[in-house]
Amino acid sequence: MTATHCPYCALQCAMEVAPTGTRGATPTITPLEFPTNRGRLCQKGWTAAEVLTTPDRLTSPxxxxxxxxxxxxxxxxxxxxxxxxxxxxxxxxxxxxxxxxxxxxxxxxxxxxxxxxxxxxxxxxxxxxxRFCMSSAAAGGRRAFGLDRGLPFPLTDLDGADAIVLVGSNPAETMPPFVTHLAGTQEGGGLIVVDPRRTPTAALTSDGRGLHLSPLPGTDLVLLLGLTQILWTEGLVDRDYLAERASGVDELRASMAAWWPERVERVTGVPVADIRRAARLLAAASPARGGRGAYVLTGRGAEQHAHGTDTVTAAVNLALCLGLPGRVGSGYGCLTGQGxxxxxxxxxxxxxxxxxxxxxxxxxxxxxxxxxxxxxxxxxxxxxxxxxxxxxxxxxxxxxxxxxxxxxxxxxxxxxxxxxxxxxxxxxxxxxxxxxxxxxxxxxxxxxxxxxxxxxxxxxxxxxxxxxxxxxxxxxxxxxxxxxxxxxxxxxxxxxxxxxxxxxxxxxxxxxxxxxxxxxxxxxxxxxxxxxxxxxxWPCPAPDHPGTPRVFLDRFATPDGRAVLHPVDQAPPDDALTPELPLYLVTGRVLQHYQSGAQTRRVPALADVEPEAYVELHPLLAGRLGIGAGDRVAVHSRRGSCEAVARLTEGIRLDTVFMPFHYPDAGAVNRVTNAATDPISGMPELKVAAVRLEAIRGAA
Amino acid sequence: MSHRIVVVGHGMVGHRFLADLAAHRLEGTRTTVLGDEPHPAYNRILLPDVLLGRSDLAGLTLPETPGVRLLRGRRAATIDRLRGVVVDSTGEEHPFDTLVLALGADPVFPTVDGVVGADGNPLPGVAALRTWDDAHRVRSAAEEGARVVVMGGGVLGVEAAVALAAAGSEVTVVHRGSTPLDRQFDADSGAVVRAGLADLGITTLVDVRVSGVERRRDGTLASVRLTDERHIPADLLLVAIGVRPRTRLAEEADLGVRNGILVNDSCRTDDPAIYAIGDCARTPRGCSGLVGPGWEQARVLAHHLAERISGRSRPRPVLGADGGVFRVKAEGLEAVTMGEFPDDEFTPGAARVLSLTDPAGRRRVRLAVADGLLVGATCVGDPQVAADLTVAFDSRTPVPDDPAALLARPLAGASAPASVVDLPETAVVCRCNAVTKSAITAAVAAGADTAEAVANATRASTGCGSCTSDVCRLVSALGEAGGSRSLDRVTVA
Structure with a gap:
């Protein structure tokens, strides 16, 4: 028996692997108590040992x-x-x-x-x-703080927060045990999820546990500008913190005046009342206003864009204006994807x-x-x-x-x-x-x-x-x-x-x-x-150094120790909607698969649940296109086409469709995604593409 | 020799033009800007926030464009087209190769006694809401409990009324039409707006005008007199009946003017060296009075000048489909209108017009769909529908077969989810481990009588834990049905 960690995502759940004693037999897995997963595992983790003994394992060059x-x-x-x-x-x-x-x-x-x-x-x-995963978050973090450590604090710090905003992140699907760290915030109604879809994570805000903001794909940056603008006009900015710990305050403030809430609503499709509610909720949770703490967290939904670094910077600016980074119990972080x-x-x-x-x-x-x-x-x-x-x-x-x-x-x-x-x-x-x-x-x-x-x-x-x-x-x-x-x-x-x-x-x-x-x-x-x-x-500069659970408490890793507020402005998706390509496609992940699916598609228990590529769309859109649940659908973009099975859900915008990216061949959504890259990070625009859908007639 | 650009006006459109021009990084240009206000450029749209006491000038200030010579507090007095020179209010001359007029507009005051003085400026107790100084004046006059009459029930009047009421004033709106916002909204929508204003404590008097004011001996305002001879006691009369393009400078320079400085699609006047943008300009499509189209003009002009001055073609700016969206910016009163409606709703093959009227719910939605696209919409009282319609209108995304679905948000999540006990056996109870209800039923039948035992047998609830309560409920229900002991432990490994 060996205590180790899961082969998949960056949560790195602790588990015990026990070989059965027979060579070639699948070892058993038991979850272990550990701060990130608290003795829990998702289906990927429980079945991780099956990849070790997959029948098509290569054993010879x-x-x-x-x-x-x-x-x-x-x-x-x-x-x-x-x-x-x-x-x-x-x-x-x-x-x-x-x-x-x-x-x-x-x-x-x-x-x-x-x-x-x-x-x-x-x-x-x-x-x-x-480069396709963390590069925008890394570039944004380094530009603001001089250092990029995904979460600059232990994950368990989230437990005590009054408010958490997740921008373009779906941990209920990608790293399920993470969700236990949101429970305290949910209880107080402070969870804010920004996602064009009503993902399982967005659903965690239901029943008064928080707020789901559903912007038009590619407009997270503008929504973040809008939230920050409201902090300034409503006097909710932590000015003492900014004076002490940040530079570029005047420039940032001046850049905000152009993004009044109604303009943000028009670009993002998020009602002004919801934007105000979110901004006030975050402010009330911030230490400057006597809250127990707040966190701004970004994921790939915000980052995998041709302007992903600027979107991260907008999220960091929001966190800085609230006075969060470098304080115990508050902060900005990105949720790293790969192990x-x-x-x-x-x-x-x-x-x-x-x-x-x-x-x-x-x-x-x-x-x-x-x-x-x-x-x-x-x-x-x-x-x-x-x-x-x-x-x-x-x-x-x-x-x-x-x-x-x-x-x-x-x-x-x-x-x-x-x-x-x-x-x-x-x-x-x-x-x-x-x-x-x-x-x-x-x-x-x-x-x-x-x-x-x-x-x-x-x-x-x-x-x-x-x-x-x-x-x-x-x-x-x-x-x-x-x-x-x-x-x-x-x-x-x-x-x-x-x-x-x-x-x-x-x-x-x-x-x-x-x-x-x-x-x-x-x-x-x-x-x-x-x-x-x-x-x-890390950092841990000596064998007798205890390591650094929380960076930035005293200073940021910039030459003068101050965080840099870097003004950013709107940038629309590289792929414009046209009458021929009138829908936005967003891409993402499903619970049962990891990355390209090379491992998880080989685990029968996982492949049985999610066997093939699908495209998620609203029933009203499906009705207009003559697409029924379970129909095969072709998805076309300026780059190419792929195929998927239609899944109908009311939990998605009428102008948006979704596909997971774990599948190869005709089901590969990356046949239609856009290789336009972020000028700073080199991140491609994997998250948003202009597409049209077409039912494939006569398909089985 | 460098190319000299003189911009007259440093409002929202003039300011945006400077930023757009700077983005082209032209070599060898020199730009001078005359702004008549003593302040830095600021966001006029947010002036109602000042009435609320929510913002100060710094909060409205727009970023300065580097590399530009900005002269604040200076008006342009004359344009000498022969010499290519603008003379400012101090007598300084500014020679130009290109002149851009971004003069803006002036508020219109009523021609009744006691409102404006001989110089055309408002008398004490009377104000408009166009500039920072105006907002400041209104703010200091409308203290807690002040009685304010807002003349004009258009977008600005309604926004100001809501802000003043929220700040504690007692507000009456006097509107000459039969419903507020009637220039943009149909009568039914306007009626809902009027009711919404009443909910916020604002009285709206319609089909009536201001005929004069009464003043006390010391000259302060006492009341506002209406054409029906009513007197409304008032400490402040806020005039919001419209604006007039500033054209005097252009007229005196013999440029073509007709309710605005006449320009072509490139914003050029009849003098090839002189352009006009924003509220002072009248394009072939008219004057919009909105900032969106003004900003588009700024972008088009910056592109046009960059090509002309550099002699090289440049990537064409992507223009937003700014079809004109009027959004009332007032917390607690959601109203937006966009696009156009057909004159006759009964013509087959023309736009289909649908509406939902819910006066007691303070809601009214009306929309027009043609060729599968939203071509016009009005929405009062439903923020989410308003936001959805605005995005569908701007991005021209296709609408559902039956446009009636757009009148209210689809019912996702509106009905309470069924209890896990009532779900079909095939339903997934634990998403993290893809455990169906039937698998849990089987585990219970095989002797798992606690949630923990079910978790051990099926892995249900061992992922994110969100389904723990459902598993408990199911074990308990199944246990009762089977007569075995009910659940006492609910913790999970």
Whole structure:
């Protein structure tokens, strides 16, 4: 029996994994008491062990021969990969190789993959799927506070709040045990949910437990401006706090005057009375007005837009005007999605960053990391391209000709996926490491079978910035290797100037040293401290440092210690509605599936509940389009089309339809989504697209 | 040599034009702005908030556009078109290559005795609500318990009346039409508005005009006299009967003027170097008097000038479909109107007009649909329907087959949800673990007699926990039905 954490979302619920003793049999899972999940699990967690023993588990490397993937041995696979990479490097330079990582990788793997790309491959071209997840929140947080830690406070702090506003977040579906932390706020009627749909989370506001605001898709930013404007005109701003802890107050205030409530109503479709009620509710909960505390929390609904960073900034500005961040019992936070979305963005998977959340363009940061790695700082590449631009550059003149994919399934998760998958298909070499034949692996020239969560040891940084140990609980199947082992071997074959350890504890100790002095300082952490059960939050600059459950209490991580109020203005969705494309499509998640569904679609209990792509629409819209419940429907946008089964619900706006994104092939909603990106974060506009719907006649 | 732009007027539209022009980042331009008020640019729309005591000038102030020479408290006295020069009230000359007139409009005062002086300015006890100084004056006159007569039951009059009443004044609206807001709203809607005003303690007198005022010996206002010879005791007469475009400067410069400075679709006057935008301008589509169309004009003009001055084409601004939406900004009185209604509601094939009238519920909704789109709507007293209609009108999203569905919010969640005991066996009770009612029934039949036992058997309630009470209820009901002992423990692992 091993105490560990769930393989899925950033809540990282604690659980015990008990192997049955028979090799190949599915271990049993029992939830454990832990502050984030409080002994609870959703169906994904309860059934997580089934992925370990899925019948189509890969146990041998695959190599493409005559357009077919056939089993081969490790040596053949790795020497083919190494030889091809060396040839490409010789012919086209090191930039001809690209790496794409994932926010589910452990800190050790995220760190080592960044090191592998920059030293063993010597390429700047590395990015990861967190670009589609947390990049806008990260950019917004750093712009305001100088530091991005999803929740800069322990999750349990939410329990005592009088008001919580969730902007574009649906935790009742994405991380169900999180909901227990909303109970206290619901009791007092203080839960505010901003979502165009009446999601299970929005339904938590019913019966007087709060307020559901349902804006037109793509207008969260304007709604946030409206809430902030009301604080100013009604004298509800915490002026003492702003004077002491923020800069840019006058500029921010001046930018608010143009967003009076009636104008906000006209853009968002949220009635003025509701906007006022929400603003007053938040203000009453704020410490300045004697409340027990308030929180502003954002999720992907607010962030996955071509102006996601500005939307996050508008949310931060609201929180600052209420005097929340950096106070015990109040604050701003974003709800990280992927299991290690937080750690992944701190340790070098991002195109422009080095471990410790350091900028790769900063000479001091380069010198520090190069010294830890034992290389010449000048040999470190500079910043690479963010994900969408990286995929657009594949197999173009001067662009990468090979790509290594770890912990990601871009063939399902990329925006405008048909166009970008075409780039992937044009590569000289695609190498995918996975434990099943994901849709991306199925396209690869070489597939490497690797271990998964319970079969390896590593650390995860959860949505609170708390470091967790996920200890090995079961034996991996014969024939698979850890990714650390893969990189260790490949680095040697590539003639890397430095070795790559396959041992996670050794890798972690180096990560800790590399992060020392950085924003996300892990230098005081070790596997040993985690085994002893310490609750450790970064930054933790020394082995005897207790870690930092709450950052910002004394100062923000900006040069002058003040948070920066950065005025932002309206920006409509990139995709305009037209008579031909008169509806907004929003995308999201269902409870039973995680990300691209490569894991959860293989668990029968989950796939039975949510077997296929669906499109949710209002019965009145369905009636006009001649669509009945259960009909097959084609969804068309400027990019392409996908298909889904109609589900009718009154809990959605008449002008909006919804699809989950977990499904491949014809059911892939990303065939219609928009790859327009945020100018600051590189986040694509996954959340909103202009579409039309059409019933597919004669379909079974 | 740089291109010299002179903007006369620093109201909401003039200010917006400067920001839009700055966004084009033109090289080699020099911009000078004359603003007749001594204040920075501010949001006129929010002046009723000042009456409520909710906002001060700083709260209304708009951000300054950097790189612009702003001269506050200076009027333009004359335009010398031959020399290309504007002369301001201090005598300073401002040469221009391009002149933009954003002069705005003046409030209209009635031509009855005792309201305005020989200089055209209001006499003591009389005010309009157009500028910050006006708002300030009204605010100091209308102290707690003051008696205010608002002349004019249009949008501004109604907004001011509601704000003043909320601030504690005793307010009477005098309106010459038979219902308030009758320029934009039909009579039935206006009647509901009138009743809504009465609910807020505001008296609305209709079909009557102000014929004069009575003053005390010291010159202060005593009462307002109406055309039906009634006298309404009053400490303040607030005049809100409309505005008149400021055109004198243009007229004296021999520019074409007819109820506004005449401009084409690019906002150009008959002089190719002179443009006019906002309330002072009359485009081929007329004068709207609203800020939305004024802002669109500012954007179009900034784009036009950027192309002309740089000599390069630029991406065309995306214009909002500003069909004109009138929204009354008054807390406690929701009223909005937009678009147009057909003259004859009975013509087949023309727009369909539907309405819902609920006077006692203080609600009235009327809408017109043509070719599957909302082309006109009026909504009083239903904030959510009003917001929905406004967005559907602006974004031109298709309406349901039967537009009657738009008259009230669809009934989602209106009926109380059925008790878990009455749900069908196939219903999902625990979403987090996809546990159906039948699975729980089976677990109870197999001996699980507490919620905890059911949780252990089915995982129901072990996720977010929201269904715990439903599971308890179900176990209890099933237990009673089966005669086994009822639930005593409800905690869950």
């Amino acid at each position: 695959l190599i493409r021969r005559d357009d077919e993937l056939v089993p081969t041995d490790w040596d053949t696979a790795l020497s083919f990969v190494a030889d091809t990479l060396l040839r490409l490097r010789a012919d086209h330079g090191p930039e001809s190789v690209a790496v794409f990582g994932g926010g589910g990788l452990t800190n050790e793997k995220a760190y080592q993959l960044g090191r592998f790309a920059r030293v063993a491959l010597a390429t700047p071209n590395i990015d990861y799927n967190g 290690n979305g937080q750690g992944g963005r701190e340790h070098g998977l991002k195109a422009d960053q080095l471990p410790g959340y350091r900028s790769i363009s900063d000479p001091a940061a380069r010198a520090h990391v190069a010294e830890v790695w034992g290389i010449d700082p000048d040999s470190l590449p500079g910043p690479g391209l963010p994900a969408v631009a990286l995929f657009e550059s594949l197999a173009t003149p001067g662009g990468p000709r090979a790509m290594l994919v770890h912990g990601a399934n871009p063939v399902v998760s990329l925006p405008d996926v048909l166009r970008l998958t075409e780039r992937l298909g044009a590569l000289d070499l695609l190498v995918v490491s996975d434990f099943v034949l994901s849709e991306t692996a199925a396209m690869a020239d070489v597939v490497l079978p690797v271990t998964q969560w319970a079969e390896e040891t590593g650390t995860m940084t959860n949505l609170e910035g708390r470091l967790l140990l996920r200890a090995q609980a079961t034996e991996p199947p014969v024939g698979v290797r850890t990714e650390l082992e893969v990189w260790s071997d490949l680095a040697e074959r590539l003639g890397s100037p430095i070795p790559f350890s396959p041992d996670p504890a050794v890798v972690f100790d180096e990560l800790a040293r590399a992060s020392a002095g950085g924003v996300a300082d892990y230098s005081g952490f070790s596997h040993a401290r985690l085994r002893d059960g310490e609750a450790l939050y």
